[in-house]
């Protein structure tokens with residue numbers, strides 16, 4: 001059991017769900033601390049019916065904590081987390097900064113738990129769009145080796161943090177009342193719109209979010225030969241990312257075999273009854289820790305192709321749930 005858990009970024013979109021999860025799952029620890037930027041230091045929050053005061057993040061604040069779970073912007077994770085490792089704590093990070101660094105474990109507990117157990121330093125939790133896709137790819141890869149993936153995402157505004165959600169709500173109110181609204185997280189209005197850019201511009205016309213789906217997938221599946229082509233799009237949905245995924249495998253996988261593979265993989269749930277209009281939708285997946293799959297069908301353009309639809313709560317399995325599951329795995333193996 002961990003003695004003293006420090007939750008960094010406890011006031012953010014992921015941090016809020018993290019607090020809920022630690023409480024809901026009765027995470028075994030003697031003491032919890034909640035840490036954020038100096039802007040939030042001194043504010044009060046309630047956890048397990050007790051009042052806590054938010055502390056400011058400093059390099060010294062890790063002393064005494066044996067588990068640090070961080071959900072801050074990349075630059076903060078880069079600057080502060082080495083001090084957490086030096087203090088001797090196990091460190092789980094949600095940010096994108098450490099994921100692809102040599103020697104850093106990038107972990108989904110259902111996919112590559114051993115990497116967390118073997119980790120020497122920071123354990124990174126993957127990008128939210130990548131997590132739900134890799135959860136779906138893993139059983140297919142184990143059964144028939146995934147060679148190529150074409151994925152398009154429909155990403156919720158909560159992926160851009162607390163301010164992303166505020167932009168959706170306030171921007172929509174302004175749109176409906178004919179007023180101007182200055183968006184802080186998106187380059188274009190998100191109300192009644194969609195934006196085919198998430199993250200910054202990178203090589204060959206791809207964005208940083210799209211390349212995370214390429215490189216993080218290969219790292220977690222331990223296969224550098226997997227080809228991934230991603231297009232990431234922000235849509236005006238508050239929470240839960242959706243994806244269309246088309247997979248080419250070494251041998252054909254029929255829809256019925258795929259359904260069986262998905263159904264027997266932990267953390268996946270199949271909802272697939274097109275005749276009766278049943279498939280995963282964000283409003284029904286919101287608040288769940290599972291990754292939902294539907295619209296499973298043969299890719300009629302390729303003999304070894306399979307297409308499906310995948311929805312998951314980006315703040316839960318895409319972020320906080322995955323990190324807490326890593327922490328639970330570490331706790332069991334202390």
Ligand SMILES: NC(=O)C1=CN([C@@H]2O[C@H](COP(=O)(O)OP(=O)(O)OC[C@H]3O[C@@H](n4cnc5c(N)ncnc54)[C@H](OP(=O)(O)O)[C@@H]3O)[C@@H](O)[C@H]2O)C=CC1
Nearest residue numbers: 009011012013014036037040071072095128159161162319
């Ligand atoms: N949202 C999502 O779906 C996902 C997010 N992630 C990653 O998780 C991380 C957090 O994202 P999210 O919760 O959405 O972002 P938010 O903007 O909602 O929250 C950011 C958190 O970081 C804290 N913070 C910001 N600057 C500092 C600082 N200088 N020192 C200490 N704390 C600081 C904020 O504290 P304060 O409130 O005081 O400003 C807040 O608690 C990011 O790296 C993101 O990439 C990963 C997967 C999915």
Ligand SMILES: N[C@@H](CC(=O)OP(=O)(O)O)C(=O)O
Nearest residue numbers: 094095096127128155159160
């Ligand atoms: N970029 C994702 C969420 C996120 O924060 O991802 P990452 O941790 O890889 O930056 C989104 O906007 O939906």
